[in-house]
Amino acid sequence: MTTVSDSSPTTLDPAAPPARAFARQGPLAGTWTITRRELGGYFLTPVAYVFIVIFLLVTGVFTFHLGGFFEAGQADLRSFFTFHPWLYLFLVPAVSMRLWSEERKQGTIELLLTLPITLAAAVLGKFLAAWAFTGIALALTFPIWITVNYLGDPDNGVILAAYLGSFLMAGGFLAIGSAISAITRNQVIAFVITVVICFGFLLSGYPMVLNFFSAWAPQPIVEAIAGFSFLTRFDSIAKGVIDLRDLVYFGTLIALCLFATGVIVETKKGG
Amino acid sequence: MIEIKGLVKRFGDFTAVDGVSFSVARGEVLGFLGPNGAGKSTTMKMITGFLTPTAGSARVGGHDVATEPVLVKRSIGYLPEGAPAYPDMTPESFLRFIADIRGVRGTERKRRIEQVVARVHLEGVMRQSIDTLSKGYKRRVGLAAAILHDPDVLIMDEPTDGLDPNQKHEVRTLIQEMAATKAIILSTHILEEVDAVCTRAVIIARGRIVADGTPETLRARARHHNAVALTVRTDGRSDAIGAVRSELQRLPGVLGVEDASIVNGKASFVVMPKGGQSIVAEVSALARSKGWNVDELRVEPGRLDEVFRAITQSSAATPATARTAAA
Missing domain, CATH: 3.30.70.100 (Alpha-Beta Plaits)
Incomplete structure (x- = not known):
């Protein structure tokens, strides 16, 4: 079918020069194949459609009823994005819970980890699929963006930034969920623990948590805890302020959680 | 093709595999025998790079699985116990995924998939989800995935477990057909299978090799041999x-x-x-x-199951008595 096929037997031929075989086989080779399979896997079950429909319904309800989109009379999407952290709190763990626990429960983890790919490629590939899936759900909220542009003249730069912030936050939640999912083969347990931990990350910027710490902990620690908050970071990005520190924060969080996922999968796969 | 030296695997205090060494050459079909929990699967999982050995080394095609796991995994076709596969996928999409990840692309991918599908007779179920397939078909999907890239080394954990007699026969014929060009390890509980396909049998008990030889030499150890x-x-x-x-x-x-x-x-x-x-x-x-x-x-040629029982039971008794003596 394609002209590249003539080179593929070389990777299978043990006599082929190793240099040529290695050129196509970096440590992350196969990531894209894993991502494609995983993402395709979401749409093979009703889970994907249920998730997307609920996500769109709930964002709609929150935006128009709780957020008072029309009553505010402003051409922006503040009332839409404000609820994203709370929506993600319950919906994202529902996506991440199956990432690794399902592989372990069905024994496919033995298949996956004996394929000629690195553990890093497997962890990253699965995470990227989940992230792309939430990205698709998020992108399907585009009618509200069209609506606000039709009704008024919003700052589309701010909206774009808010979408980016929302996407990054979803990635953060997913990475945490990925690590939790690697711990247990029970999806319900993975879901509950992920919700609790993500709740902690969300609330760490709120006065009710900070007051509890500020009563006895030194100021730098209180500030550090506040710095962990998804809410603080998301709010600033949603206002259109893309601070490099916020990007680094989410990037680091995702990287650390994926590294932890790898370590957990490696240590728990035998049991 | 496969060289294993002093392989050890401990899970906490429990030693699942305790200093296993053997090698398998191209053209050999090694039958791995032993009671449940003897360490057969654990040994195979270490050779295929799924589990990391506590000590010892496993080399496949000259590459050490600890230092070059991807190269080792590329030359192995592995059928894990129970032939796990993604249940929501169809055999068609599953085999395509396996081909993609093994770098088999384009027309070559199409050709290879057609070949293995014909070989294990999957034609009728290619578009049905794996979830809905019978045990025999699921096993064939796993087998097809394991031999898709025509590996030099084939490792199968209980390939005929749970199949009906006709399916068992088919799988054995398939193994015999591939035997000449590959190094094959398979584990089994069925002793007649050793006679049917294996050129060599290794009996393992409590994580140690207790017998290693052709089915004939093992049978010679039976009490009734030549009776x-x-x-x-x-x-x-x-x-x-x-x-x-x-x-x-x-x-x-x-x-x-x-x-x-x-x-x-x-x-x-x-x-x-x-x-x-x-x-x-x-x-x-x-x-x-x-x-x-x-x-x-x-x-009487001597019965393998008699040898199996005699060997595995006597060796099972030895460590137990040693432990009692120490305590």
């Missing part, structure tokens, strides 16, 4: 039975006569040889010279 089963018509006369028995016992090379049973006027004896030597000629000559009315005369 002669003899059935004589005696018309129920007990003095005739006693006469036959004492004549047999006097033969040179005979250790003893056991299991005399009388059914329908026929007396059956099992003549045990000294040191496993062949005594069938002597027994047959004796029967002819005495003019016995012989109904059946047959040499």
Whole structure:
């Protein structure tokens, strides 16, 4: 079918020069194949459609009823994005819970980890699929963006930034969920623990948590805890302020959680 | 192709595999035998790079699985126990995924998939989700995935477990067809399978190799190896039975006569040889010279399951007694 096929037997031929075989086989080779399979896997079950429909319904309800989109009379999407952290709190763990626990429960983890790919490629590939899936759900909220542009003249730069912030936050939640999912083969347990931990990350910027710490902990620690908050970071990005520190924060969080996922999968796969 | 040296795997205090060493060359089919929990699967999981050994090394095609896992995994086709596959996928999409990840692309991918599908007879179910397939078909999907890239090394954990006799036969035929060009390891509980496909059998118990040889040499260790089963018509006369028995016992090379049973006027004896030597000629000559009315005369090759039981049970007893003595 394609002209590249003539080179593929070389990777299978043990006599082929190793240099040529290695050129196509970096440590992350196969990531894209894993991502494609995983993402395709979401749409093979009703889970994907249920998730997307609920996500769109709930964002709609929150935006128009709780957020008072029309009553505010402003051409922006503040009332839409404000609820994203709370929506993600319950919906994202529902996506991440199956990432690794399902592989372990069905024994496919033995298949996956004996394929000629690195553990890093497997962890990253699965995470990227989940992230792309939430990205698709998020992108399907585009009618509200069209609506606000039709009704008024919003700052589309701010909206774009808010979408980016929302996407990054979803990635953060997913990475945490990925690590939790690697711990247990029970999806319900993975879901509950992920919700609790993500709740902690969300609330760490709120006065009710900070007051509890500020009563006895030194100021730098209180500030550090506040710095962990998804809410603080998301709010600033949603206002259109893309601070490099916020990007680094989410990037680091995702990287650390994926590294932890790898370590957990490696240590728990035998049991 | 496969070289294993001093492989050890501990899970906490429990030692699942305790210093296993062997090697398998191209053209060999090694049958891995042992009771449940003996360490067969654990050993295979270490060779295929799924589990990291506590000590020792496994090399496949010259590459160490600890330092070059991806190269090792590329040259192995592995069928894990129970043939796991993604249940929501169809065999078609699953085999495409396996081909993609093994770098088989384009027309080559199409050709290879068609080839293995024909080989394991999956044609009718290619677009059905794997979830809905019978156990036999699921196993075939796993087999197809394992041989798709025509690996030099094939490792199969209980490839025929749970299949019906026809399916078992098919899988064995498939293994025999591939045997000449590959190094194959398969684990099994079924001893007839060892006779049917294996050129060599390794028996493992409590994580250690307790026997290693061709099925014939293992069978030679059976108590009944080269024993002669003899059935004589005696018309129920007990003095005739006693006469036959004492004549047999006097033969040179005979250790003893056991299991005399009388059914329908026929007396059956099992003549045990000294040191496993062949005594069938002597027994047959004796029967002819005495003019016995012989109904059946047959040499026992020795049964593998007898050897298996004797070896695995005695070795199982040793560490236990050692532990009691230490305590």
